[in-house]
Amino acid sequence: MEPLEPTPEPAPEPASRTHRVRTSDGVTVAVHEWDGAGRPVVLHHGFSASASLEWPRSGVPRALRAAGRRVLAPDARGHGESEAPHDPARYGEARMATDVVEVLDALGVDDVDLVGYSMGAVVSALVASTRPARVHRLVLAGVGAGLAELGGVDTRVLPAAALAAALRARDPGDLDPVVRGFREFAEGTGNDLLALAAQADAVHDRPLDLAAVTAPTLVLAGDADPLARRPEVLAAAVPGARSQLVRGDHGAALTDPGFAAAVAAFLR
Structure with a gap:
């Protein structure tokens, strides 16, 4: 009897459309949308990636679409199809958090479920802690104790x-x-290296008021991710949060089947 051929993974589902939102400081941000209904889910990617690179390969948009959800995924300034100035003063996760709120305002969205990975998790934590009424449920992924102890991605690593x-x-x-x-990795994505360097210059490194987060929160981390060590410390700093591990390091955790399943289950 011949061995069965492995079942190929389904191709990533492309976004339905892309919006262009001009922010209050004049930078245009691209926002990719997958059609759906109900409260939207916003996905914010990590450093040097982009929405169209990071999220479809994770399977998260497909899992959310299967549940009938509308998905919005911005390209952070300096990434993907968004504008990429070279001035560090135009960057930082706090500025990106403002971009998220301005995107929601431009698209007429009141509140969302918010999922962020790595840099995107810092952005998401800033949105949820400074504008808690805009966030219904929150997933902080690809981060751990560094977000609670340093206020951002773990710069000790x-x-x-x-x-x-x-x-x-x-x-x-x-x-x-x-x-x-x-x-x-940045070279492979085609992003502007000088724009990414400007973001690295402006990385968030101040305390976050995580106690101000009111949304139910899941901290999701790869079990071999050096940038997401001790996720339980982060979960303890967010009221009512819980942590969960999937398999993989900082890159592989996103593509572990358990990642999309955990996000979809928590947001359900």
């Missing part, structure tokens, strides 16, 4: 200054393996 220097380096051959990996 990924120093922001070293990352910015790596993105500006003419020859990345002698870089530390961690930052070199981010440089190589």
Whole structure:
């Protein structure tokens, strides 16, 4: 008897349309939408990725669409199809959080379920803590104790200054393996390296008022992710939050089947 052929994974589902929103400081942000009904789910990607790169391969839009949900996924400024200035003063997760709120206002959306990965989780935590009425349920993924202890992505593992220097380096051959990996990933995505360096210069590193979050919250982390160590510490800092592990490191956790399943189940 011949062995069965493995069943291929379904191709990622492309967005239905893309909106262009001009923010209050003049930067245009692209927002990709998957049609659906009810309260929208906003997906915010991580550093050096983009909405169309990160989310379809995770399976999250497909899982949410199967549940009938409308999905909105912005490209953060400096990423994907959004404008990419080179001035660090135009960046930072706090500015990106303002972008999210301005996108919701422009699209006539009052409140959402909000899912953020890595940098996007910092942005999402800022939205949920400063404008709690806009967030119904919250998923903070790809982050751990660093968000509670440092106010952002864990710079003890990924120093922001070293990352910015790596993105500006003419020859990345002698870089530390961690930052070199981010440089190589950024090159592969086609993003503007100088725009990404500007974001690295402006990375959020101040305390967050996580106690102000009122939305039910899931902290979702890969079990081998060095940037999401001790997710239970982050969950303890957010009222009523719980943490859950999936398999994989910072890149692979997104594509573990348990990731999309956990997000869809929590938002259901």
